[in-house]
Amino acid sequence: MMSNFSDWQDRMLRAVWRHGERLPEEVLTWMAELYGERGEIPEAEFCDSWTARTFSMARSAFETVSKSVEQDIGKATTGDGFTYLTYVRDPEMGPVGEVHIKSAQVSTPDSADVLCAMAEGVQEFVMSHHRVTWPVCGEHNRGLHVDHVHETPVWTCTGGTPGGHVVRAIDPAVHL
Template sequence: MSNLPDWRDRMLRAVWWHGEQLPEEVRTWMAELYGERGEISESEFCDSWTARTFSMARSAFETVTRSAEQDTGKATTGDDYDYISYTRDPDQGPVGVVRIKSAEVSTPDAAEVLCAVAEGVQEFVMSHHRVTWPVCGEHGRGLHVDYVHETPVWTCTGGSTDGHVVRAIDPAVQA
């Protein structure tokens, strides 16, 4: 039986995580998973990783589409709209991928998932409704996804500085 760091290293290799810094949230989740279930197999770990990512994406999708619909008055969900998919293709890798238009994510990190979902919903609103969303009230420009202190935010490149944060992507979070 190995210890948590050894198990975590093996599991990260199993999900093809190579040399990138692991977000603290994912490290904590892995430690909790190890504490609850012990040394689960690589396939069980990949299943847990994928399930967590998909669950986060569904939650982020609800948050972002609600915000887009409130801001634009345009529908972003419903029977006519199919632009988010959850796939797991063993030929593409050991874990599943969430695709929202051309954005995709396969890491169970809430900030990364929220950013990918926001970019995908933004792309959908712009391509389907021909509406720029979201827009900076001060400069009238479309906003971009970014991070400030690990918080996913909408930023504007307008103004005399290098831009500014307009708001958090999740309206429940203060940026």
């Protein structure tokens, strides 16, 4: 039975142009669960599931980052006239869609990658729309950058020690 899953998984990863790419365990676990629930679904259905998962995660991550902006600086990232997340499926770019917010984009349903992309996009929005640098390191008064520490999306500052330092997790509910 495992060889059937392995064959299906290989075919589906080729379908989304990720064959041979090292994917996070979270994505591989989701694929195993999907296979366990629905069996060998067709390629088109798998691509739709992959994209739907990515887009759902992006909406959730956008809400998380938006709440952080409002708590930190009292500025809204939602409201009439704002365009947030867009979804693009370009046949020349592959069989799965991409989620965009400003210039950030993501097409893999991995929560860390999705949260990082949404954080960068919201940060870009805040800078361009509100003309405010967000978030800022309280110690060095510098704008922060998105990074990963042990697969946890974090805000880092380039000030202080060589290589900078982690200021906090992007998701305020995560404590480092």
